[in-house]
Amino acid sequence: MPDHTGPTPHRAGWRARIRAVVASGGRLRGGGSSWWRGAAPLVFVVAGALFVTSWVSAGGQDLRAGRYDDLPGLAAAEARQLEGLRAQQEKLAAEVDGLTDGLSDSIGAREAQREARAAQRPAGLDPARGAGVTITLDDAPDAVADSVTDNVNNLVVHQQDIQAVVNALWAGGATAMTIQDQRVVSTTGIRCVGNTVVLHDVPYAPPYVIRAVGPTSEMLSSVNQSPYIGFYLQAVAAYQLGWDVQVDPDLQLPGYSGSIELDYARPAGGTGDLPDDRT
The missing domain is CATH 3.30.70.1880 (Protein of unknown function DUF881)
Structure with a gap:
């Protein structure tokens, strides 16, 4: 039975690739490509995750308030x-x-x-x-x-x-x-x-x-x-x-059709009732 305790092949592949890039001082084994070409896929993944997160947070609305001049x-x-x-x-x-x-x-x-x-x-x-x-x-x-x-x-x-x-x-x-x-x-x-x-x-x-x-x-x-x-x-x-x-x-x-409940201010931290010894 094959051993599946170690890293999967595709994960081991990109991890080994990054280690090789670092060990070679910023160059891939295969030739003269600079180190950022190896890291580019990771950058795209992070950027995509940030885009999706912003879209979900916005809920289809503008996140930048205060732009309306009309x-x-x-x-x-x-x-x-x-x-x-x-x-x-x-x-x-x-x-x-x-x-x-x-x-x-x-x-x-x-x-x-x-x-x-x-x-x-x-x-x-x-x-x-x-x-x-x-x-x-x-x-x-x-x-x-x-x-x-x-x-x-x-x-x-x-x-x-x-x-x-x-x-x-x-x-x-x-x-x-x-x-x-x-x-x-x-x-x-x-x-x-x-x-x-x-x-x-x-x-x-x-x-x-x-x-x-x-x-x-x-x-x-x-x-x-x-x-x-x-x-x-x-x-x-x-x-x-x-x-x-x-x-x-x-x-x-027309007749008034809104709420007829009265709203009024109350003292902060109190119940709104006057004390018995009010003057």
Whole structure:
């Protein structure tokens, strides 16, 4: 029976070849080829292994983050992805509601369901329809932006500009409102991130469209009297920022379909409860 305890022939072959290269001072036995020709296969194997490892780690995506200079396009892509997740969340929420409705027919459960349904409309969970106002804000045109070098902040719409319009519409009696077709509720926050505005964790690029249902004359009067909007209109006149106001006799606004759970900060290392001897 042949002895298989020693190295296999092909392994012994390349190992002996490398030892011969080292022993001969960098030259193969067969002639004048330099030592690197013997080591080239090993280099190719290592390079291939590194390539495969990088491809698996990347998972088909770019490992070099931060190369994107088209922030509006990136924001739009993120918004589309989050819209898909929101649609999935709505489907799951509908399934949960259906299961909840079948849990109990007790008087207490039915009363709680009636109270919840009654609170949906003022909470902004139901669609709204009626006469209203549409206001659109936009950044300055590219031609103006290319000619201004002193303060580029004057060329873009900021979160405080959107908030000023929203507050003025509420003060004018608005009963329902959307920004970028997202229903504004009590937990809605508006934040600037780069040259985009984040609403309900979704980034949006300009133009920003605000729609409100309510008494149109009162809302327009409140908008015209707002000092904060007056500052924005000065930038409109100086830098050609977008400003458009339209009255619509029949606006249809969707209900809020996101999470209604409240998030709040807690002290680091604590449970979030106040001590009994608070003052």
